[in-house]
Amino acid sequence: MPDDVQAKDLDKVARNELKTLTKENADWVAMHLVMAGRLLEEDPELAHRHVLSAARRAGRIAVVRESLAISAYAIGDFALALRELRTYRRISGSDEQVPLMVDSERGVGRPDKALELGRSIDRSALTVGAQVSLAIAMSGARLDLGQAELALMELEIPQLDPNKAFSYSPDLFAAYAAVLEELGRTEESAQWQRRADVAARAVFAAEGGGDDETIEVVEEEGEAFADLPGDDAPSAALDDESESAESTDDDDEDDDEDDLDEPSEADEPIELDDPADPDAALDQDVADVELDDSGLDPVHSDSVHIEAATDTDSDAATDAESSDRAAADATDPDEEPRVQNPED
Structure with a gap:
């Protein structure tokens, strides 16, 4: 992961969705989503791999399923995109x-x-x-x-x-x-x-x-x-094996409460950087992902x-x-x- 990628770079509304994860998990997922956003247009395949990695730890989060659908659409995997969009719609109600x-x-x-x-x-x-x-x-x-x-x-x-x-x-x-x-x-x-x-x-x-x-x-x-x-x-069809229900630390909770009071910005352009080569850990994450959303309640x-x-x-x-x-x-x-x- 490039040094300049930080969890706080993720959209505030999306970050708020991740607060049900532990702070360590939330930050890890957020950074992969940030990288996916940067790479989506220049290297959609690598962006898709980043979202798959995020989905490995946060498969029940709506924004993650939405992101997987968008990256799947970008690489022409319309069947996966459709499947993940259905799951996103079921989770979010949107x-x-x-x-x-x-x-x-x-x-x-x-x-x-x-x-x-x-x-x-x-x-x-x-x-x-x-x-x-x-x-x-x-x-x-x-x-x-x-x-x-x-x-x-x-x-x-x-x-x-x-x-x-x-x-x-x-x-x-x-x-x-x-x-x-x-x-x-x-x-x-x-x-x-x-x-x-x-x-x-x-x-x-x-x-x-x-x-x-x-x-x-x-x-x-x-x-x-x-x-x-x-x-x-831009979801991963898998269930989290052992996500913690604890929230992030007190500072993050305060930030999230402030974020909810601010109007969200829609349709912001994706920031693009040069794609980075995937490391071995990312390859392993992709290999470990199994696409199955059967455990999700509508x-x-x-x-x-x-x-x-x-x-x-x-x-x-x-x-x-x-x-x-x-x-x-x-x-x-x-x-x-x-x-x-x-x-x-």
């Missing part, structure tokens, strides 16, 4: 990873089941980012079935606003452009792809802001400009309801959607965005 479950169903060649799963949940109970991710996954499933027109309709949601850019906007705009291209509407496709590029540049430049900040894209004639503050928008709870900040209420966004898009289509999408906070 539907926030249903979009990834839908895409994993596509990955194992079951687009019909993917659509069925996506329709089975209340989308309004999801965060806005998860709603967008679900729309993109559902659209992909429609394309898998050759239903391009329906794929387009899946993406026509209030968040498809060419005049404002959130962290999810580049992916949504690009998905819309891809479906338009599939339908042979090449001019419109090119226009939305340009909008996706503009939004991506805006979000990149505004990286580090709060989740609820809005980047307003103003399309004007002349040279592009941008003043940007904004933001950017947790039945309602979907997590999280308030998502939007620029207008959902009724107004829906009523204005058609006219906004029509006006946007008549403008030049090549201009750089300008920032506006939701309060403005």
Whole structure:
């Protein structure tokens, strides 16, 4: 493990989930999760091995099962990802990873089941980012079935606003452009792809802001400009043999209590470092992991309801959607965005 990796580098909410472990175990698991986050994009295979090591000691922790699912998805093991996502959902009671479950169903060649799963949940109970991710996954499933027109309709949601850019906007705009291209509407496709590029540049430049900040894209004639503050928008199927029920030391407990009072930050970008070679201990950990989640008791709870900040209420966004898009289509999408906070 690199010297600069510390347990405190793990997200505060995730660290709080680990407090049921001993301090030594919690720190060990946290450091492996931190390393997985650093390596996920550059070396997903090694990131996956780190999560497997964490899961060896913390298989009952929701964030660990979620992380294993995400790393499995990253290496293309959609069957394992789906299995671990089901376990995560059962433990946590959250539907926030249903979009990834839908895409994993596509990955194992079951687009019909993917659509069925996506329709089975209340989308309004999801965060806005998860709603967008679900729309993109559902659209992909429609394309898998050759239903391009329906794929387009899946993406026509209030968040498809060419005049404002959130962290999810580049992916949504690009998905819309891809479906338009599939339908042979090449001019419109090119226009939305340009909008996706503009939004991506805006979000990149505004990286580090709060989740609820809005980047307003103003399309004007002349040279592009941008003043940007904004933001950017991963389980092991095994049971712990002898996890201790004792909490971490008093200082950690105090920290955790403080952490619960602070609002969590969502959709933060993963910090990436150069991948390190796995040591012998990590190889042994991976070899020791057995994937079996049969010992976990299902947790039945309602979907997590999280308030998502939007620029207008959902009724107004829906009523204005058609006219906004029509006006946007008549403008030049090549201009750089300008920032506006939701309060403005």
